[in-house]
Amino acid sequence: MEENxxxxxxxxxxxxxxxxxxxxxLGQDSDDAQDDEPLEIDRWGNFWYHHxxxxxxxxxxxxxxxxxxxxxAGQQNxxxxxxxxGPLYITPxxxxxxxxxxxxxxxxxxxDGKTYVQLNDMVFMxxxxxxxxxxxxxxxxxxxxxxxxxxxxVQERFxxxxxxxxxxxxxxxxxxxxxxxxxxxxxxLAEIFGEDAIPEGAVxxxxxxxxxxxxxxxxxxxxxxxxxAVIALRRVSTMSALTxxxxxxxxxxxxxxxxxxIMNYEYxxxxxxxxxxxxxTEMP
Numbered sequence: 001m002e003e004n005x006x007x008x009x010x011x012x013x014x015x016x017x018x019x020x021x022x023x024x025x026l027g028q029d030s031d032d033a034q035d036d037e038p039l040e041i042d043r044w045g046n047f048w049y050h051h052x053x054x055x056x057x058x059x060x061x062x063x064x065x066x067x068x069x070x071x072x073a074g075q076q077n078x079x080x081x082x083x084x085x086g087p088l089y090i091t092p093x094x095x096x097x098x099x100x101x102x103x104x105x106x107x108x109x110x111x112d113g114k115t116y117v118q119l120n121d122m123v124f125m126x127x128x129x130x131x132x133x134x135x136x137x138x139x140x141x142x143x144x145x146x147x148x149x150x151x152x153x154v155q156e157r158f159x160x161x162x163x164x165x166x167x168x169x170x171x172x173x174x175x176x177x178x179x180x181x182x183x184x185x186x187x188x189l190a191e192i193f194g195e196d197a198i199p200e201g202a203v204x205x206x207x208x209x210x211x212x213x214x215x216x217x218x219x220x221x222x223x224x225x226x227x228x229a230v231i232a233l234r235r236v237s238t239m240s241a242l243t244x245x246x247x248x249x250x251x252x253x254x255x256x257x258x259x260x261x262i263m264n265y266e267y268x269x270x271x272x273x274x275x276x277x278x279x280x281t282e283m284p
Contacts, residue, residue, distance in 0.1 A: 077110055077112055077116065078116050078117060078118040079106055079107075079108060079109040079110050079115055079116055079117065079254065080102065080106055080109070080117050080118070080169065080254060080255055080258050081117075081118050081120065081165070081166045081167035081168070081169070081251075081255070082098075082099075082102065082117065082118070082119045082120070082167055082169045082170075082171065083119075083120045083121075083122065083158075083161055083162065083165065083167035083169070083170050083171070084119060084120070084121040084122065084170075084171045084172070084225065085122045085124065085158050085162070085170070085171075085172045085173065085176040086123065086124075086172060086173030086176055086225065086226045086229065087123065087124070087125045087129050087133075087173060087226065088123065088173075088224075088225065088226050089123050090119075090121045090123070090224060090225075094221070094223075094224045095119050095121060097219075097221075097224075098119055098219075098220075098224065099116075099117040099118065099119055101215075101219035101220075102117040102258065102262070103115045103116070103117045105215075105258060105261040105262060105265065106258050106261070109254045117258075120161065120165075120167055122154055122157065122158045122161070123154065124151050124154040124155045124158060125151055126155075126175045126176065126179065128175060129173075129175055130146065130148075130151065133146070134146070158176075162180055162185060162234065163183075163185060163237065164237055165237070166237075166251060167234070167255075168233055168234045168236075168251070168252050168255035168256070168259075169231070169233060169234075169255050169258065169259050169262075170186070170231065170232050170233070170234050171210060171225055171229055171230070171231050172229065172230055172232070173225075173226040173228060173229055173230075174203075174226070174228040174229070174230055177207055177230040177232065180234075181204070181206060181207065181232075184235075185234055185235060186206035186207065186232045186233065186234060186235065187206065187232075187233045187234065187235050187256075188205045188206055189202060189205060189206060189207075189208070190205065192233060192256060192259070192260065193260070193263070199213070199263040199264075200212060200213075201213060203230055206232050206233075207230035207231065207232040208230065208231050208232070208263065209228075209229075209230060209231075210225060210229045210230065210231045211225075211227065211229070213231070213262065213263065213265065214265045214266065214267055214273075215262045215263075215265035217273060218265070218267055218268075218271070231259075231262070233255065233256060233259045236248055236249055236252045237252075
């Protein structure tokens with residue numbers, strides 16, 4: 001027994017463990033055993049490699065949907081639409097002031113708890129207005145470039161809106177008004193107010209000079225709309241048969257009420273029209 005222990009101590013390499021013996025019989029060495037250790041798997045990297053396009057597409061549509069929901073949630077639902085067409089540019093501040101003035105005459109028709117008027121302004125020139133502007137600039141020696149293509153595009157959009165859009169109350173420079181009037185686009189004043197109650201300032205059987213109305217004399221500014229601007233009520237949209245006749249007729253009835261309120265506006269008590277103010281007497 002002692003002799004065997006002595007031989008083992010003298011020749012430790014002769015003692016072979018079961019694990020070493022197994023590796024030798026399988027033809028592997030100790031280095032191979034280290035290689036057999038479990039590998040760490042990058043699960044996220046593996047997932048990204050196989051599903052990255054799905055993740056990107058889903059993320060894209062999630063962002064788009066989120067933006068759409070936010071815009072819809074913050075979107076106002078107008079009670080009344082008004083359209084402007086003419087050569088003068090309207091600033092956002094002027095637009096808001098006009099809408100605020102009309103809102104003072106406009107009940108909450110859609111029942112959403114607030115009154116909101118939307119003015120769609122379309123700035124463009126007729127061919128005659130454009131030629132007059134070019135001639136005036138040439139006479140004064142000014143060199144002004146004008147984008148005819150952009151002007152034509154706005155004019156085309158205006159034509160669609162005036163006959164197929166939601167706005168029924170129209171404020172147009174005289175030449176723009178005459179083009180629509182010639183196409184029979186406006187409702188006669190007699191059908192709105194009666195033959196014996198035509199508003200003051202009427203330019204024909206359909207339109208009224210805006211700056212001659214008490215509403216505009218009280219609320220308006222001379223710089224906002226063209227001096228020759230005409231206000232009129234459009235007929236029911238010719239596109240209503242396609243977009244919903246009942247809804248279009250209801251919206252038109254609301255616009256007619258507001259149009260009447262504008263035409264029948266009376267000054268607040270105690271207000272004196274500027275051109276009717278008594279002359280100041282000189283102090284002795």
